[in-house]
Amino acid sequence: MNTTTVEIILIIIHSLFFIYAFFAIASYVILAIISAVETKEYVKKNSFVNYKEILSSTISPSISIIAPAYNESLNIIENVRSLLSSHYVNYDVIIVNDGSKDDSLEKLIVAYDLVKVNFLINQQIPTKPIRAGVFKSTNPAFEKLTIVDKENGGKADALNMGLNISNNQYVACIDVDCLLLENALQKMVKPFLEVTDQKVIATGGVIRIANSCIIKNGKLLDVNFPEKWIEKAQILEYLRAFLLGRMAWSRLNGLLVISGAFGLFDKKIAIEVGGYDTNTVGEDMEIIVRMRRHMEEINEKYKVAYIPDPLCWTEAPDNYKIFISQRNRWTRGTIETLRKHRKIGFNPKYKSLGMLSYPYWLFFERLAPVIEVIGIIYFAILMALNEVRWDYAIAFIILAYLFTVLFSIVAIYSEELTYHQYKKKGTGFKLLMISLLEPFVLHPFILYAAIRGNMDYYFNKKKKWGEMTRKGMAKAENN
Amino acid sequence: MKSYQYIIDYFENSPTIIQVVWTMSGVFLIGVVILTIYLKYLRSRLRKDEKKVAEYKREYESDLITYLYAGNDEEEISAEQQIIIDKLRSCASDEFKRSIIVSKLLRLRNDISGEMADAIQKLYFQSGLIAYALKRLKSKKWYVVAKGIREFTQLRVKEVNDEIVVFVNHPKREIRKEVQLYLVTLFHFDGLKFLDILQTQLSEWDQIQLLEVLQRFDEQEIPDINPWLKSKNNSVVAFALKLAKIYNQFEVKDALIELLSHQQKNIRVDAIHVLSHLHVVEAKDILKNNFDNLSEDEQIEFFKMLENVFESSDESFLLAHTTHQNFEIKLLALKIIKILAIEKFVNLKNFSTDDDYVKIYEFLENN
């Protein structure tokens, strides 16, 4: 190879990096703007809806909360109690005990006066079989509660069992340890009922981080800002993702993922597409992509709605080990989903799903960490060869850093103007500090976990399958 | 001074792209600084506002209570009441304070009835608050209009009816909803007349809210819902079906039967559901004879109807559908046979080897 060829190749590589960075930044800016427009509209719309006054009546559509539980003995009684305290009237709670090896079932039986009942299940989605049976309470105060004990099959399999068992029109799939506010179901079901010109197939909710918050008897009493860097940084990350990212995507009707911790689905469609995929660790993303794909294929106008209100609170990992394993799993889930549905990518037949959402996820979610690592390696090689123009490099690094910080502050800003959850004096300063530090205290770990996820996906099939049968849910690794 | 010159020289001698990068960094940095300062200001303002709101709330609350207990039988408005009216009137010119006063009035009006509720309304008129709400109706911003209508609904101000009905077919969903709630909250079933002229779709959410408002009233005298069942607006038909069910409108059964051939499936399904609720036996034969042409949803709904109105003459029909491919229909067919003719049911034990059939049969055997 002569020098000019090498130079041309280098120029191409540099241009690709540059174009990628340019589009990444541009997409962030555009998403932020769209989300601002959408947030404003949403706040206006909701400023005069009195949820307390409405939909406590029995005419409202029926909802089942489906919560899979795996080895949750420690908190299960409290968690179930919290799920039972919703202010919505027409709903029930289905707890699927997914082959727990602990005493969850025994504890539930005692606490809620459960007895085994004869229950006919319409097995529309195949699942692992029932183990001890289906239980209902003899106490009328808990008539909304159904407990299903089945053999272990993973979270997706447990949710499918719930879908089979539910007799209701809508299903809320949630993590059992989530704390739902009392009006969460009212708010989440609203999009299904108020849209008349298209079909709403699912509504996604926001996940808020409950670390350090005061929770008693399944009720959120006080919102606090936690102390650990990793927790604070995740709060910032969630604000960015939910208040800027998802808000904008919902405006574009391009949401590809509803958080597995809290989403409401049209049960009929969820069953029509075959329920959750038990062969992926990213079942929450996969089912949405599949439902969307299905709607595109039958050519019906549809929408995935999104409610930005802080309705669902959950404990986030508070140490790096658990955090990394969670993000590793998320990475693999994304890869699996995108691969499984690669047919829709860049396929004009699937309209914005194929031409916008899919490419965005592929380039800026799926490939981002890979490209970042390639960049770092390339930079390291240049350093080794002493080819770095340090003044230029520093200019770019500073630009990237300032952009990240600015974007985080915009997210905080959005939070203050809408929900203003962190009211206490001094928290504003803490939020700003973490905006400055987050690129150092959290981002490297996210990158590391994503790379581990890629490695595991491509080179460590055993881990993938080993985890499938044994894993319960995010929280199982947490305790 | 020298280093300053050095920086400028450096910048000018850099390639354009680096100049752009430094410029953008500068812009971002300024952005970060400005937003940081503004955030500080915003947070303290929000905190202050919250404190102020609490303060004003307490103040107006006690004014309101004083006003309500200061009335006497001799005068229309007592002197003590007039003082409070005047005070609130002057406070109301401030938008921030007005919103707090109004919210307090509405909250209380929602929870109490009788003389005191009337007194609250009087206060609303006398203090000039009503004029501000009327001004809202003229606004170009949809949410301001919607809020204005809502205020009139909650304070039961019937006098503004004419100003509000013009919005019945407003393009914005939220405004239409407030109008509907206004009409029904104040004029009950009479308010439903807007259905005659409604051109837009009445969402499921709207329907539920209207029904909920209607159910608060004791009067059971329903206007004739026949015209709505025949409406060209499908959502009005769907709503009329709900009315027919809740208020047991047996007299509209002919219109209901006609709806069995409506062009929209969910209306046909709902019609079956209401006919079943009303035990209209003649609908059963119509559907039975046409069963194979029905969609699966209608078939399921029909079997639910059969559960209510079956007769021994349905036996062969039921037997024929114990092997229907739909789980629910199979279950209902077997279930009804078990009630209708237990000896036939016993004979059906090994009728089919289909998994679902066996499961359903065993379940029914044990229950």
Next chain:
Amino acid sequence: MSDVKKIVLAEDNTTLSLLLKFRLEKEGYKLLIAVDGKEAVELIEQHDPELILTDIMMPYISGLEVISHVRNKLNKQTPIIVFSAAGQEEMVLKAFNLGANDFMGKPFSPNELVIRVKRLLR
């Protein structure tokens, strides 16, 4: 002689609470006001009132839980009147099952409440 009868009122509409407090104190009762179920339970445990008035839907601890706490945890037969909004029939039934003595549907007239309070405290 502490002949003044104590009433705990749990209601998250503070204006209504204040209004009822005035009204009932005019009748010679002592009113203790709670803005949510949590406070109500604390007041009940502290003061052992002669009557409890509670809204069904409140933040943190619902009226139903307050009733259940009084009847099952404290084992008290203190008369309880619940307030309910329209469309909460099911909750009212539950409240009665748990041991409530009477209910008032919102909106209600304060005068009527006084009559019912007097009847229960006679």
